[in-house]
Amino acid sequence: MAVIASALAVTAAWTGLRASYMLDTPTGPTIVCVSAILFAISALYGTLRERVHTQ
Numbered sequence: 087m088a089v090i091a092s093a094l095a096v097t098a099a100w101t102g103l104r105a106s107y108m109l110d111t112p113t114g115p116t117i118v119c120v121s122a123i124l125f126a127i128s129a130l131y132g133t134l135r136e137r138v139h140t141q
Contacts, residue, residue, distance in 0.1 A: 094124055 102117030107115070 094128070095121075098124055 094137065098121040099117055102120040103113060105111070106113040106116040
């Protein structure tokens with residue numbers, strides 16, 4: 087779990103930095119938005135995975 091969390095954090099930071107540069111937006115809020123998107127994707131994945139395994 088710690089490895090996955092670290093990988094997601096690095097991905098959010100790197101993607102946020104790149105998006106910030108390309109979109110000319112502030113770096114911190116862009117990284118936070120990318121982190122929120124990754125969180126939403128992982129929460130959706132967990133919910134869908136739980137539904138499939140429950141049935």
